[in-house]
Amino acid sequence: MSKEYRIEHDSLGEIEVSKDAYYGVQTQRALDNFHISGIAMSHYPRLINALAYVKLAASDANASLGLLDEQKSRAISRACEEILSGKLHEQFVVDVMQGGAGTSANMNANEIICNRALELMGYEKGDYDHLHPLNDVNMSQSTNDVYPSALNIALILEVRELMDAMRHLKKAFAAKGKEFSDVIKMGRTQLQDAVPMTLGQEFSAWAVMVGEDVQRLDEAQHLVHEINMGATAIGTGLNAHPDYTRTVTEKLVESTTLQLVSSPDLVEATQDTGAYVQLSGVLKRVAVKLSKICNDLRLLSSGPRCGFNEINLPPMQPGSSIMPGKVNPVIPEVVNQVAFAVVGNDVTISMASEAGQLELNVMEPVIGYSLFQSMNMLQRASRTLADKCVSGITANRERCLELVENSIGLVTALNPFIGYEKSAEIAKEAMKTGRSVYEIVLEKGYLSQEEIDDILKPENMVKPRYIKRS
Incomplete structure (x- = not known):
């Protein structure tokens, strides 16, 4: 960017802005003030596009209501369309962590759109006598309806991408569920032997868990379809045309193709961030469940000689700088860490939502x-887990069957036939002597060999079975 400058002014005075910059004085002040996260708004293109959608709809609405000159409206619209096509995104330079309830983000958009529109009209950047970032681009708006409305639009698009990624992960688990449907293994509760199951049942359950969370995300994202455009400062609609709220919402629906609706109470909508809390809670739910699944994958693949060793995760990289041949479950580990970060973000969102005061929550940027x-x-994380881990998992079939055959948990299947007390007696003896459940039952004569073979047949223990009691 050129080191030549133009002078711009606002209510606080004059300031130098790079001559090549499409942003203006208020963006420059935000650049100077907010060196916080080091992450510019340009890092989130959907938020930038959402701001462009809002400004485009506002321009069209103001023009249709006779409030904005047609030439100005066309120039603003063309500038917004360029942003939607991917241009000028690098000009959105304000740190995502900012004070002012998103005013700097709103002004960054106003100034970029205004200066690009001025060029399209044949004027120089900063020549605000012909088109003004506040009087024209921000007409009938305030940060307090622009920023949350744009945020909602961006969130809807982000949620849909997350849902697609989770469907991809669900499909990967379901495929393994089918592949491993005949692999008999020992189920566990509290890390102790429970009853037999199939490895396919284990993986299919994870597919269902992920699928349930896709449904919860879909429910949560419907809440953010409600926007507060036309609320202006606090929801009373001051400085907006009586028909503006309806008109701008219709324009937004048309341009975004999203089923956006205007809040029935704009005062409530301007201060209430409950939809964000709800969405964050579902994201936490997703994170917790993915982390639980990754814990399971790490346990089941533990070993290779001194752990469960029921499954093999695809080797992704050497696991140690000192232990030759060691390979770690790095993909589940990174997903665990993502989950911890998401849970932390949920705490941040909860605190920020609670920190709202009176008619506005100024913490919406965080x-x-x-x-x-x-x-x-x-x-x-969902796509990485699916593609770099789940899809490449293999089963150690012999190991799984060996653990079932040697497990004391088999006595559970004997309960309906010899009773709980005798079953517990057998379990204790098997634990003490190291002998198999099969051998002890046969020795004590509680059941015939034919009966034991039928009862303890692994495939008969992984599904409901009618038992006729004598």
């Missing part, structure tokens, strides 16, 4: 940042 970060990480 709410938005935390939601975007959580969804981005979960989306990448």
